[in-house]
Amino acid sequence: MLDDQPLTRLASRIPKKESVDLLDLLDNTKATEKRKSSTKTKAVPAKKAKSMKKDVKATSSKQPAKTEKKKKAESYDATRSNAETIISSTTAYPFRVNDKSILCVYCQELFEDPDVFRNHMDAEHDYFSIKVAFHHLPKNEFIKVDLTNLRCRVCKNSFPNLDDIMAHVETEHGKKVDKAGKFGVMPYFLQKDVYNCAVCDKNFPSLFHLNRHTITHFLSYVCHVCGSSYVATTGLLRHVRSKHQNYEVSCKKCKKVFPTMEAKEKHRRTQKSCMPYCCSKCQERFLDYKTRKKHMEVAHGQSKQKQNDPNFIAKRNAEVIVKYSTVYPFKLPEENMVCVYCCESFPQPAEFRAHMDEEHETFNPKMAFLHCSEGYIKVDCTNINCRLCFKNFQNLDEIADHLYSEHKKPLDLSVALGLQPFHLENNKLFCAICRAKALCLRQLSRHTQSHFWRYTCEACGKSYATNTALRSHIRFSHIGNEKICRKCKGTFSSVEEKRKHMLESQRCWSHLCCVCGERFISWHAKQLHLSECHGVEKKVYVCPECGGVFHERKKYRTHFRLSHTDDNYVCSCCGMKFVTKKTLEEHRVSHTMEKLFPCTVCSKSFPRKKNLVQHMWIHMENKxxxxxxxxxxxxxxxxxxxxxxxxxxxxxxxxxxxxxxxxxxxxxxx
Structure with a gap:
């Protein structure tokens, strides 16, 4: 049991709460969103970060440099810094609560017994990424930690409480402890079938009830209208919007508006068509996931079908190959490769492979699939070796056949392997399947995915890699006559209304500044903003094939496609190449002299539709x-x-x- 005195840094029986002005909170929502979006860009390699800083200093004036320092000072959080020190320097094991089970924050495994959880942390996560531990948490929230066997990771000494061990790591090992901030953790002493609060020692019947109680010791944000308390500003903001503001509570399915959240919840529970969970087989809707799962098992035999489902077998094949070979899984959220295990970003494939060899020689294969619930994951197949016998192989088929025949691993070679292969070397990007050339990694990724299209829209013929992507396309393109904004899900009766909305609604603009979070309607506007406001140098594009230098991305892409690939359209009359079929058709009329677009007012004809549209303005009253x-x-x-x-x-x-x-x-x- 913990003494009362050491826990004064953690919480008190009557928490010290902050009253927040509702108007200020609502006005600062946009600023908060910008800070959140900017924090996502922190995971960049040290080398790249240094080079970016040098570029900014060389190109920007003194004033932008000052604002950059100010932003860095504002982004520092003493409480989160202390929490990171606790996780990295002690055996305070971070976890999440999933119903009545303990969830590991690193590999998402569930544990009923706390002793098994602690043994798992010692055996599997002796080495870990601190970023993954806080990945699920908003900036202002505290992380849950188990303090049952609290030891220093450096000298292995045991300590009874956090105050003692934090003083120890600061004085003995020189770790950073910011005394201006709180510890940033919620303490738990997890024992099997015994659930006592680490703050007030009150007993509870289950982990679920203990978790709800412990949170009450850390409620720091109070609504000054009704007195409700919350752990972070995000929860308070949701409360303010739903309870104390002229905020429309509407059903997302039928768009019906309700006076209160309780009325909406009652509607959602009673109206069958508005229930959130839908059976993919018969389209019947259900209130919760468990009811739908039971329906799928009873009505459609899903539990039996799952073992024979090609998607399930393909994912199992992928897990075996990732586990026993050096095919390195990665994510591609932007232009850089991101490690699936620690979320670190790499601009060069060679740096990514070196990182995987050094940092992730041992890993949990299940973590490679957490970001991809459907479809195939991307893997770097540049250097494929068997982890069991160290033989080298050229492609996925060879390593899969080797693992199946030589090492008797559970692979079903009659089904797809569940992986998208990438060969990334020598600064030249080729498709690993058809050897087609690509300009950049994002373009190569889009092309590679086209080899795995399995779902086709019956209305327009477009193809997609996953069933979810196909359903999303049908929802936005082929259901009813209304036009839907993909960002805010607003509906519009015509294309003109939707276009007007896109011009006016800044939060629906698709191009986001990675530095300050501001949105832009076009890529060019964003690049101009980066250059003028953040001192980012304008990018110069060098052709990897011929070395040609281009200052505009469009000209660079056009050159590469016309000069170094076969992905273009050739005029049969003069041999000129064009990027799109539309531009070829517009060019072809210069040979045929056809004028297929007549004016309905003056009977004058034009060879191209755009010429007719331009001409029609002569007859318009609006100038x-x-x-x-x-x-x-x-x-x-x-x-x-x-x-x-x-x-x-x-x-x-x-x-x-x-x-x-x-x-x-x-x-x-x-």
Missing amino acids: RFECKMCNKKFNQKVSWKTHMKSYHPELVEFEGKNNNIKLMFSVLNE
């Missing part, structure tokens, strides 16, 4: 282009341009990019 100086309006851009060049040549540089931006805003304002 889009206006000269602000002399109040003249023009139907066509070319007429407006001619006027501006003749009468106001000093106002606009027509050859520059600024003209395009001014023109865009001029058109939108109209």
